[in-house]
Amino acid sequence: MSGTMGNELGPITAVRETMTVLDARNEVVGEVSEVKMGDPAAVTEQGQTPSPDDMTLVGQIASAFGVGGLQVPDQEAARLLRIGYVKINRRGILTSDIYVGADEVDRVEGNRVYLSTPVDR
Numbered sequence: 001m002s003g004t005m006g007n008e009l010g011p012i013t014a015v016r017e018t019m020t021v022l023d024a025r026n027e028v029v030g031e032v033s034e035v036k037m038g039d040p041a042a043v044t045e046q047g048q049t050p051s052p053d054d055m056t057l058v059g060q061i062a063s064a065f066g067v068g069g070l071q072v073p074d075q076e077a078a079r080l081l082r083i084g085y086v087k088i089n090r091r092g093i094l095t096s097d098i099y100v101g102a103d104e105v106d107r108v109e110g111n112r113v114y115l116s117t118p119v120d121r
Contacts, residue, residue: 010102010103011105011106012037015086015113018111019108020111020113021113024114024115024117024118031089032089033089035087079101080099084102085101086099086100086113087099088100100115
C-alpha cells in the first residue's frame with residue numbers, strides 16, 4: 001500500500017493547529033497544538049539516542065517529547081519523527097499534551113481531526 005510519490009503522508013497533510021481532535025469513539029480529545037510532517041531520513045529504524053550535548057534537530061525534538069515530566073522512549077520518539085506526528089493539547093484537569101503518529105490520523109473533515117484509535121489506547 002505504500003507508494004513512492006504522491007499522498008503517502010495521508011490525511012496528516014490536512015491537519016492544522018487549533019483543529020478539534022476526536023478519537024475513534026468520537027470523543028473530543030483536545031485541540032491540535034503542533035503538526036510535524038515525517039522525515040523518513042531523520043532517524044534509523046533502530047532509533048537514535050541523542051546525547052545531552054546533541055544540538056541537532058533530531059536531538060532537540062526527541063528531548064521535547066517530555067510529557068508531564070516523563071520522556072517518550074527513544075524508539076517511540078524515533079518512530080514519530082520518521083512518520084510525523086500531531087501534538088494534542090488535552091482538555092480537562094490534570095491532563096497532559098499527547099502525541100499521536102501520522103498513522104493514527106484517520107481523516108480530516110472541516111475543522112475536525114478524527115483518530116483511528118481511542119484516546120485511552
